[in-house]
Amino acid sequence: MTVSAAQAEVVVDLAAVRHNIGILAEHARGADVMAVVKADGYNHGAAEVARAALAAGAAEIGTTTIGEAVALRAAGIDAPILCWLNTSDADYLGAVRAGVEVAVPSVAHLRAVTAAARTAGAPAAIALKVDTGLGRNGVAAAEFPDLLAELGPAVADGTVRLRAMFSHLAQADIPRHPMNGVQRDRLAEAVATATSHGLRPDRVHLANSAATLTRPDLAFDLVRPGIAVYGLSPVPEFGDFGLRPAMTFRARVTLVKRLRAGQGVSYGHRWIAPRDTTVALIPAGYADGVPRTLSGRFDVGIDGARYPSVGRVCMDQVVVDLGDNPAGIAEGDPVVLFGGDPGQPTAQEWADTLDTIHYEIVCAPRGRAVRRYVDG
Numbered sequence: 001m002t003v004s005a006a007q008a009e010v011v012v013d014l015a016a017v018r019h020n021i022g023i024l025a026e027h028a029r030g031a032d033v034m035a036v037v038k039a040d041g042y043n044h045g046a047a048e049v050a051r052a053a054l055a056a057g058a059a060e061i062g063t064t065t066i067g068e069a070v071a072l073r074a075a076g077i078d079a080p081i082l083c084w085l086n087t088s089d090a091d092y093l094g095a096v097r098a099g100v101e102v103a104v105p106s107v108a109h110l111r112a113v114t115a116a117a118r119t120a121g122a123p124a125a126i127a128l129k130v131d132t133g134l135g136r137n138g139v140a141a142a143e144f145p146d147l148l149a150e151l152g153p154a155v156a157d158g159t160v161r162l163r164a165m166f167s168h169l170a171q172a173d174i175p176r177h178p179m180n181g182v183q184r185d186r187l188a189e190a191v192a193t194a195t196s197h198g199l200r201p202d203r204v205h206l207a208n209s210a211a212t213l214t215r216p217d218l219a220f221d222l223v224r225p226g227i228a229v230y231g232l233s234p235v236p237e238f239g240d241f242g243l244r245p246a247m248t249f250r251a252r253v254t255l256v257k258r259l260r261a262g263q264g265v266s267y268g269h270r271w272i273a274p275r276d277t278t279v280a281l282i283p284a285g286y287a288d289g290v291p292r293t294l295s296g297r298f299d300v301g302i303d304g305a306r307y308p309s310v311g312r313v314c315m316d317q318v319v320v321d322l323g324d325n326p327a328g329i330a331e332g333d334p335v336v337l338f339g340g341d342p343g344q345p346t347a348q349e350w351a352d353t354l355d356t357i358h359y360e361i362v363c364a365p366r367g368r369a370v371r372r373y374v375d376g
């Protein structure tokens with residue numbers, strides 16, 4: 001008995017990930033590359049992407065939580081891993097035991113990490129996260145002196161290793177925005193202050209994808225790209241930088257049929273066939289990651305041509321209009337919802353239509369959509 005292929009699937013091209021790491025490394029001009037694989041690798045699969053990125057020369061891996069980082073260790077990733085958003089009661093003992101570096105954005109976090117290191121009898125690797133203007137995570141300027149005062153003895157007695165100081169940009173997708181230079185200078189200043197207290201970080205980092213590709217002056221010792229690893233341009237108006245999208249969201253035609261002029265299609269009959277026509281049923285809906293707000297506002301790609309969706313996107317399915325179906329589209333034919341090959345619909349198109357960013361689009365496929373890997 002053969003197992004039938006998934007009705008909806010997310011195909012991830014690991015050769016594209018390796019290619020994109022190469023492009024990022026070129027732009028980093030000697031700085032190391034940390035591949036960010038938070039949120040399950042932007043929904044591409046954290047462990048698989050991390051392995052491909054490291055094979056292509058990335059030096060480190062970045063995640064959001066300790067849970068994500070420890071799962072990568074369990075999957076056999078032994079490169080340095082940093083995680084940067086944890087409550088102060090998170091499992092720091094688990095992080096220390098797994099050799100995972102944690103970001104410290106406050107005195108409370110530092111106390112939790114040093115307590116875990118003492119319990120483990122092993123040093124904790126930390127990255128001091130500085131708020132240089134994003135106004136989100138990171139130690140605020142007012143708390144910085146207190147943090148340095150507590151960090152000093154912990155580093156001196158070997159409880160903590162200051163592996164990095166870092167910060168995150170607020171305006172990186174506007175490369176010429178003056179805030180980028182301001183944050184660079186504030187980070188350099190914070191590093192100088194720490195160093196004057198005898199606290200010299202092993203490395204300093206600031207740049208996300210956009211800064212890596214457009215602002216070499218922000219690279220410091222290491223760059224921290226996420227979205228560009230997956231092949232999506234962080235500054236679309238600057239072009240694609242030669243990146244290759246790694247994700248293709250696909251399905252297979254479930255049914256093809258003729259409709260008479262005047263027949264309404266899908267819930268609410270929001271589309272009425274203006275002429276006799278042929279429609280195809282695609283088995284992917286909002287439960288699989290096709291937003292209902294896209295109803296009637298996107299095309300799918302079938303065999304190199306594009307066809308408009310018509311009527312409501314439902315929980316499980318969507319209908320597209322094939323017209324007179326000159327290409328002879330048939331049940332079982334592969335359909336691209338979005339992908340990266342020339343002429344195909346893209347995540348950027350969905351983002352433009354929905355007034356959002358492609359980051360959110362690639363995070364959408366879920367539910368019954370089965371992930372599968374290809375290589376080239």
Ligand SMILES: *Cc1c(COP(=O)(O)O)cnc(C)c1O
Pocket residue numbers: 036038084168207208209210224225226227228234
């Ligand atoms: C998500 C994230 C990144 C990567 O950002 P991209 O815009 O995807 O390159 C880098 N650093 C931090 C702290 C992040 O949260």
